[in-house]
Amino acid sequence: MKAEYDFSKAERGKFYYPNATFKSPIYLDDEVQEFVRKKAEEKGVDWNELVNEIVRKEMDSDLSKGVK
16 A cells, blocks of 8 residues: 555545445355256246345235234
8 A cells, every 4th residue: 555645636426326226245055046046047037036036925925914
């Protein structure tokens, strides 16, 4: 690292986007990931799509039971 940095030409907020959203990375155990990939391949869908489908079913189930 440098002892000092020159910020005299910096622009405040240059990379700030007020409506930006952050996608949370999800880390699956190796065996879970392998299972999901195989199931997705069987269904002919992307494995991310399958994970969303599985989680959405769980979410819908909870919502129908009144769980928040």
